[in-house]
Amino acid sequence: MVTSKYIITTRPEIKFSPVRTECISIINIPLTELQEDGFNGNVAEEIAKYKPEIIVLTSSFGALLFFKYYYKYVNSPKFIAIGNQTAEIIKKYEGNAEVPTAKDSYGVTNLLSKHSNATIALFRSNETNNIIDDYLSSNGIKFHEYHIYKVMKLETSKLKDLFFSDQCTGILITSSMEARIFHDAIGLSIDGKKIYSIGEITAKTLIDLGYNVFLTGKSDFENMIKEIDK
Missing domain, CATH: 3.40.50.10090 (Rossmann fold)
Structure with a gap:
């Protein structure tokens, strides 16, 4: 009703x-409106050289773009998804993704604490908090960050x-x-x-x-x- x-x-x-x-x-x-940036050859080249072992995807939209443009440049990484919808997209292409109990940036950092010796790549928007970055930087964990879409007012x-x-x-x-x-x-x-x-x-x-x-x-x-x- x-x-x-x-x-x-x-x-x-x-x-x-x-x-x-x-x-x-x-x-x-x-x-807000989500606008994809499209394929970036420099990003693809860097990913292929960096060889990330952990891919962090913090939105379902970002996950779709990652698999559309950059998936073929990585070699069997593990995936961390911020929530269940993002994890479902990952499952269409890969095996299971790790999903934190607290489905936010703090939950992601808890999962990343188990991968402190891995090379990490974050794929997300231009509008994001610094919680994950600050955690990784303060703990001396190597990571690269890629902004693959924009959030516009x-x-x-x-x-x-x-x-x-x-x-x-x-x-x-x-x-x-x-x-x-x-x-x-x-x-x-x-x-x-x-x-x-x-x-x-x-x-x-x-x-x-x-x-x-x-x-x-x-x-x-x-x-x-x-x-x-x-």
Whole structure:
């Protein structure tokens, strides 16, 4: 059953899939757009020479691009995936990937602590936190980082009217960048709406910006929607 009440989600359009709900409707307003950089011959050449033993993929979009452009330049590495959706993409091409219990950058560092003697390659976007980099650098672990796609800010003109509608009960923020865009567009007066977050890092960003986070989920978007729907 669909009612007139809804929550807003802010997932990039390329990653959004409708979720069946019973008590609320979902309106997705992407605040960011994912843009692939395409094949880079210099990156491919460096990967072939570097011969990474551990490949770290921190998003499903980044995983798709890695296998599209750079998979053929590596030789039987082990894979670490930040979450289950990323791991599912890896399984289509390779065996199982390691997935951390805490499906965020801190969880990835916990897995990397077991591979301190390996050569590591990170494939991700231009908009990323420094948690993994800082951990590897501070522990003297060799790694290379490759930005293979961009996360771009989108126009947010629709957000304010939809967020402050009487039919809107809250918003689900799915990244720290989205949290900052939301803050710039809406401010701190949220008219009693509930703020939901996917991931502890996004939740911390929201709290640092001055919001109370009503509920924080793990990396699974569909499960988080179902939890809110309850």
